Amino acid sequence: MRGTSRTLRAAALASTTVALLAVAAGPAMAVPAPLPIANGNFATPSVTNGPQSYLTNAIPNWNITTETYSNQMCQRTDGLQCMDLNSGSPQVASQQLINVKKGDAVVITFETSPNTWSGCGVQQLAAGQPFSVGATGTPTQQYRANGVTTTQTASWSTQTYSFTATQNAPTLSFISQDNGAGGSAACGPLIANVTATDDPTPNVNTVPIANPTLAGGTLAAALGAGYLVYRRRKAGIAA
Known part of the structure; x- marks a missing residue:
């Protein structure tokens, strides 16, 4: 009888443990994955290095014709080039995110700096x-490059823009709002090193164990279920 009782208790404990593990684990969560941004480092076109060296051209994979600055003109230590968001007037640089699906949570990370061209104005x-930065069907967010008091001086900062896609393959846009007041309309904020992550299941959450009412109630229910199984089996009652 003792052996049978131990077996029944072990079975009840196993049932309870399985139930508790299921509660603690909750639904599986997806890990945000890198999202490809074509030519996000502005390596193309390649610009010969120089303190004021740039090319005015269509930038591959971006819907814009503007200046690509050499690494030296961008004053970056990582070897990357950068893009001027103005080319005679404020411009829009856009790219379709073909791998994004409706409902995905996307985080865009990029760097920005005041322009290093010698023709910019101090004011x-x-x-x-x-x-601003925006994506199709979602609100834009406003940004400013760091202010500097001398020309030809970079001051890079890292920024993020987050959105939930309202459609498949939305278009990401960087929109200059610098009309050249106090300087030149050919001088816009600089953008570099655009990367992104994509979470296809942003609304999946684990059970909030920090909530004592939910956690306690679920635990009590699981323990009660295990004990009931044990009692029914001990009494010889079919489950």
Whole structure:
């Protein structure tokens, strides 16, 4: 009888443990994955290095014709080039995110700096050059490059833009809002090193164990279920 009782208790404990593990684990969560941004490092076109070296051209994979600055003109230590968001006037640089699906949670990370061109105006740079970032069907967010008080001076900062896609393959846009006041309309904020992550299941959550009412109630239910199985089996009652 003792052996049978131990077996029944072990079975009840196993049932309870399985139930508790299922509660603790909750639904599986997806890990945000890198999202490809074509030419997000602005390596193409390749620009010969120089303190004021740039090319005015269509930038591959981006719907914009503007200046690509050499690494030296961008004043970056990582070897990357950068893009001017103005080319005679404020411009829009856009790219379709073909791998994004409706409902995905996307985080865009990028770097921005005041323009390092010698033709920019000090007043224009000191104010912090404005621009916005947006995606199709979602609100835009406002940004400013760091303000500086001398020309040809970079000041890079890392920024993020987050959105939940309202459609498949939305278009990401960087929109200059610098009209050249206090300087030149050919001088816009600089953008570099655009990367992204994509979470296809942003609304999946684990059970909030921090909630004592939910956690306690679920635990009590699981323990009660295990004990009931044990009692029924001990009494010889079919489950």
